[in-house]
């Protein structure tokens with residue numbers, strides 16, 4: 001069934017015809033192609049990789065990388081259009097949006113921004129077309145919120161490099177043709193492109209996840225992994241370079257989670273207006289139920305406005321990482337609360353796979369943690385308003 005959308009205060013009137021068209025395209029793709037598959041994929045813990053070519057053809061991969069990206073086949077959409085795509089994908093499932101986020105913001109963006117001419121010419125057209133999949137390896141078993149402590153090391157070996165270390169919780173890891181791995185060198189942290197099959201490199205999947213089941217999550221191992229000198233991304237130097245990629249991805253998350261929240265809200269609204277209890281009265285006819293729906297749609301509306309404003313700032317080149325921390329933190333928080341309330345309003349039915357809310361709720365637990373946890377983003381905002389870093 002076509003999703004009707006959630007637009008309480010006529011925010012659509014702020015969108016251009018082109019932006020509405022992009023959303024309509026993404027909405028139809030999710031309704032017709034993703035939703036029919038996703039319940040089974042989630043149950044069986046598989047990513048719906050058959051959707052990759054279509055996502056690529058529709059221009060969803062690396063969609064907002066600016067005019068320079070057009071020569072590599074990218075759609076060069078504005079950030080509202082990109083955000084609306086992320087919103088619709090995550091309405092389908094956070095795993096779908098994670099795939100597109102990693103591919104576009106964490107692999108294509110750094111190659112475009114930090115890569116050599118050869119790296120761009122080779123990888124960007126393949127990644128845009130979905131013919132190659134990428135992953136981004138920053139987190140390590142002992143260094144999640146504090147990636148600056150990473151142990152993975154790259155040492156010069158003649159004209160090449162030798163890498164040793166381990167990355168974990170890496171989205172798309174074992175599915176990736178190319179891994180962007182961050183490692184410590186004698187000149188500080190740097191980014192390296194490791195091709196699947198490189199000697200000394202392996203990826204193993206993390207199983208038994210109860211969240212993000214329709215997404216591949218892996219550990220990457222580098223044991224005397226020998227790379228040519230051309231594997232280093234020449235401009236990707238310092239942790240700042242990695243964090244700039246995360247800012248790109250978090251922007252997409254700030255939009256994406258609105259889609260999950262909208263799906264949870266609409267599921268609860270339509271369920272409670274039709275289900276009756278106590279003398280045939282619809283659940284939605286009770287004040288406490290309406291209060292929950294009112295809370296959800298108010299928070300979704302505030303999240304939509306925050307996302308729209310951030311997209312306009314980004315298009316104007318004025319969005320910074322601390323702004324994105326507020327967007328990601330707030331929107332992930334309200335989305336998870338919408339999922340919890342929706343689950344509650346559906347009663348026992350809310351825990352089944354027949355409805356999407358429990359799946360969204362489980363996924364959003366990951367979204368709240370990855371790309372900077374709720375706490376870490378609170379600390380970024382705290383530092384911005386006080387001038388005092390409180391991470392340690």
Ligand SMILES: Cc1cc2nc3c(=O)[nH]c(=O)nc-3n(C[C@H](O)[C@H](O)[C@H](O)COP(=O)(O)OP(=O)(O)OC[C@H]3O[C@@H](n4cnc5c(N)ncnc54)[C@H](O)[C@@H]3O)c2cc1C
Pocket residue numbers: 102136137138139141142143144145146168169170171172211212217366369370371372373374375376390391392
């Ligand atoms: C499904 C999934 C996919 C992922 N995909 C990727 C990926 O593609 N690439 C990648 O590199 N990583 C990925 N991650 C890893 C993710 O980014 C990390 O899990 C995240 O950064 C948190 O690190 P951690 O799990 O080690 O938690 P920890 O850092 O150990 O934090 C645990 C808890 O302590 C809190 N905490 C930590 N430090 C502080 C502090 N200073 N003050 C207050 N509280 C603090 C945290 O907020 C959290 O509540 C993924 C994770 C998941 C679950």
